[in-house]
Amino acid sequence: MFKTCLVTLGLTAAFAAQVVHATEIAVTYLRAEQIAPPVLSNLHPDPDDLGIAGAQVGLQDNATTGAFLGQTYTLTVTSVEPGGDVLGAARAALAASPFLVLDAPADTISAIAALPDAADAILFNAKAPDPVLRGTECHANLLHTIASTSMRTDALMQVLVNKRWTDIAAIAGTHETDLAYFNALDRSARKFGLKLGEPKTWAFDADMRRAASVEVPLFTQDLGDYDVLLVADEIGDFGEYILYNTWRPRPVAGSVGLSPRTWSPALEQWGAVQLQGRFRDVAGRDMLSEDYAAWIAVRSIGEAVTRTGSGEAAVLRDYMLSDKFRLDGFKGRPLSYRNWNGQLRQPMPVVHPRALVAITPLDGFLHRVNELDTLGMDEPESDCTAFAE
Amino acid sequence: MKTSLTALAIILTAVPSMAAEIWVTNEKDDTISVIDVDSLEVTRTIPTGERPRGIIFSHDYSVVYICASDSDAVQVMDPETGKILHDLPSGEDPEQFVLHPDNRHLYIANEDDAITTVVDTQTRKVVAQISVGVEPEGMAVSPDGKVAITTSETTNMAHWIDTSTQKLFANTLVDSRPRHAEFVKDGAEMWVSSEIGGTITVFDASTQAEKGKIEFEVQGVHPDRVQPVGFEFTNGDTHAFVALGPSNHVAVVNADTYEVEDYILVGRRVWHMAFSPDKSLLFTTNGVSGDVTVIDVAAREAIKSIKVGRFPWGAALRP
Numbered sequence: 290m291f292k293t294c295l296v297t298l299g300l301t302a303a304f305a306a307q308v309v310h311a312t313e314i315a316v317t318y319l320r321a322e323q324i325a326p327p328v329l330s331n332l333h334p335d336p337d338d339l340g341i342a343g344a345q346v347g348l349q350d351n352a353t354t355g356a357f358l359g360q361t362y363t364l365t366v367t368s369v370e371p372g373g374d375v376l377g378a379a380r381a382a383l384a385a386s387p388f389l390v391l392d393a394p395a396d397t398i399s400a401i402a403a404l405p406d407a408a409d410a411i412l413f414n415a416k417a418p419d420p421v422l423r424g425t426e427c428h429a430n431l432l433h434t435i436a437s438t439s440m441r442t443d444a445l446m447q448v449l450v451n452k453r454w455t456d457i458a459a460i461a462g463t464h465e466t467d468l469a470y471f472n473a474l475d476r477s478a479r480k481f482g483l484k485l486g487e488p489k490t491w492a493f494d495a496d497m498r499r500a501a502s503v504e505v506p507l508f509t510q511d512l513g514d515y516d517v518l519l520v521a522d523e524i525g526d527f528g529e530y531i532l533y534n535t536w537r538p539r540p541v542a543g544s545v546g547l548s549p550r551t552w553s554p555a556l557e558q559w560g561a562v563q564l565q566g567r568f569r570d571v572a573g574r575d576m577l578s579e580d581y582a583a584w585i586a587v588r589s590i591g592e593a594v595t596r597t598g599s600g601e602a603a604v605l606r607d608y609m610l611s612d613k614f615r616l617d618g619f620k621g622r623p624l625s626y627r628n629w630n631g632q633l634r635q636p637m638p639v640v641h642p643r644a645l646v647a648i649t650p651l652d653g654f655l656h657r658v659n660e661l662d663t664l665g666m667d668e669p670e671s672d673c674t675a676f677a678e
Numbered sequence: 679m680k681t682s683l684t685a686l687a688i689i690l691t692a693v694p695s696m697a698a699e700i701w702v703t704n705e706k707d708d709t710i711s712v713i714d715v716d717s718l719e720v721t722r723t724i725p726t727g728e729r730p731r732g733i734i735f736s737h738d739y740s741v742v743y744i745c746a747s748d749s750d751a752v753q754v755m756d757p758e759t760g761k762i763l764h765d766l767p768s769g770e771d772p773e774q775f776v777l778h779p780d781n782r783h784l785y786i787a788n789e790d791d792a793i794t795t796v797v798d799t800q801t802r803k804v805v806a807q808i809s810v811g812v813e814p815e816g817m818a819v820s821p822d823g824k825v826a827i828t829t830s831e832t833t834n835m836a837h838w839i840d841t842s843t844q845k846l847f848a849n850t851l852v853d854s855r856p857r858h859a860e861f862v863k864d865g866a867e868m869w870v871s872s873e874i875g876g877t878i879t880v881f882d883a884s885t886q887a888e889k890g891k892i893e894f895e896v897q898g899v900h901p902d903r904v905q906p907v908g909f910e911f912t913n914g915d916t917h918a919f920v921a922l923g924p925s926n927h928v929a930v931v932n933a934d935t936y937e938v939e940d941y942i943l944v945g946r947r948v949w950h951m952a953f954s955p956d957k958s959l960l961f962t963t964n965g966v967s968g969d970v971t972v973i974d975v976a977a978r979e980a981i982k983s984i985k986v987g988r989f990p991w992g993a994a995l996r997p
Binding site: 349350354358563566595615617622623660661 | 902903
């Protein structure tokens with residue numbers, strides 16, 4: 290049903306001069322395996338250990354620090370096959386430890402968070418970008434380390450405004466995540482004073498590896514003139530074939546081209562090159578957004594344990610949601626959690642595959658409290674009430 | 679022809695010994711820019727290994743040590759000729775280091791390996807490797823040479839090393855991402871800057887207890903972007919000049935009251951700094967703008983910016 294493996298990193302604390310208490314922190318990484326939809330390009334499948342490798346690096350980082358403080362950390366990875374009993378696996382994990390990193394679709398994450406067993410737990414959503422999980426379906430025991438779709442689209446719109454690429458055309462796929470992404474783009478455009486028309490729908494089933502150079506110019510010919518072409522192709526189906534094949538020579542942004550991400554292998558500033566190096570040593574590949582989300586979830590626990598000297602979930606949750614929590618996430622600013630919906634507040638890189646183009650929030654996008662809250666759902670517009678009490 | 683060539687050679691060799699110099703490592707140009715303290719001009723550009731960061735002169739200024747991070751080596755250079763004499767074993771990815779008062783042992787932070795390496799510069803051998811926290815960076819040694827410090831950026835600690843045993847005897851938490859450490863007031867205090875935490879923690883060096891915390895507030899700059907990195911002390915250790923990273927300011931801190939007295943606007947993403955011999959001028963490295971700001975210390979004003987290479991990082995005085 291599900292595979293479980295345990296990684297223990299209990300380094301000896303022989304040189305710990307300031308031992309707090311012997312604290313053992315067990316974290317479970319719970320994955321509900323998902324079947325990827327079919328796509329035109331088969332060149333870039335998700336790595337098998339996507340997310341998991343990030344949690345493992347986070348565990349190592351915590352364990353090294355813990356060795357000086359008499360704290361040990363363990364990571365259990367549980368992966369449930371498609372159709373398997375995810376809730377059963379979650380209950381089993383919660384019986385052992387209140388700290389869970391979740392790699393699952395939004396509805397599964399919401400169901401786990403609603404389990405009575407999870408009432409006093411701290412769950413991290415390291416996978417699902419769905420705004421609804423941060424809105425009407427938020428849970429007080431659920432924090433989100435992966436950026437929401439709206440954080441990403443807000444980041445992209447800031448860059449477009451900044452570059453004055455304000456005349457925008459759009460193409461969207463037909464998958465529900467494509468449409469959700471387009472809706473987020475549309476909302477972000479309005480938020481920053483831009484306008485998106487109706488997207489042109491990509492519903493072709495031709496094999497673009499043969500015919501992209503013929504199909505795409507014709508497909509984009511009737512878009513008229515525009516500054517930038519947005520592509521909503523979140524499943525990675527056709528987007529790569531749009532680049533350099535448009536009728537007009539115009540930049541492409543969104544799911545492909547100039548792209549907003551939680552994390553990118555192209556980040557090197559703010560010490561990021563060290564994290565990329567540590568990750569590559571463990572995983573033998575580049576660090577992706579899901580890896581980063583899992584890494585920073587595990588690091589959040591470690592940072593809260595280090596600062597409070599406690600292993601109690603309630604103490605750690607209070608600390609993580611307080612003003613005192615200032616986590617270094619290698620993005621140039623301290624990271625913290627929004628105490629109205631549990632989303633990790635973080636700068637968003639907007640990248641192309643080989644380099645950073647801009648890190649948002651950009652200068653000039655002001656906020657009365659924290660500029661990072663110009664990205665994603667802000668407190669006044671939040672539908673989440675679970676954090677109010 | 680012959681006489682004019684000789685004359686030229688005399689001028690060339692004479693230049694380096696004319697005045698004090700500030701040596702600046704350019705992280706993304708793999709070079710050192712040498713600034714003449716009198717003319718405030720770059721007089722030489724010297725190639726180094728890959729990604730040079732930390733830079734220190736030996737106490738007699740006969741050699742200069744350079745952390746060539748991506749070459750995984752500490753390079754030893756003849757400052758007269760700019761020639762690399764040899765490499766020292768340094769462990770992987772050396773970033774910052776400090777030279778022990780014995781003028782012989784280098785304590786090197788190996789950023790990728792969570793290790794501090796101690797190297798004997800005479801035998802060119804590694805004397806000890808000490809396990810520290812994740813991403814060690816800041817290095818300091820007490821004036822009496824008995825204690826060395828490594829700060830670790832992800833573990834968020836200052837690690838206290840007994841130099842007689844090369845073992846840790848204390849580990850003290852500081853705020854997020856500690857970058858730089860210095861002993862001051864004849865070793866009575868030890869200061870650590872925390873880049874993401876936005877503070878400097880002051881320790882009583884004899885007890886390793888926290889004695890004070892310095893916070894910064896730059897008008898018109900969000901607190902998240904006020905990120906202390908390098909700092910240096912004026913004559914008599916009365917004031918500290920603190921580089922505040924992407925806030926593009928240097929703070930002037932009263933070292934007795936721990937109050938910030940002034941903020942000076944400099945170039946973009948200010949990292950580290952070095953004083954002129956009489957400490958009347960301060961030279962700051964500005965990573966993003968690729969220049970060095972010259973500050974008049976008494977007036978607390980920036981008086982000039984000097985273009986150097988790409989991403990200037992470390993700075994050291996050659997009197």
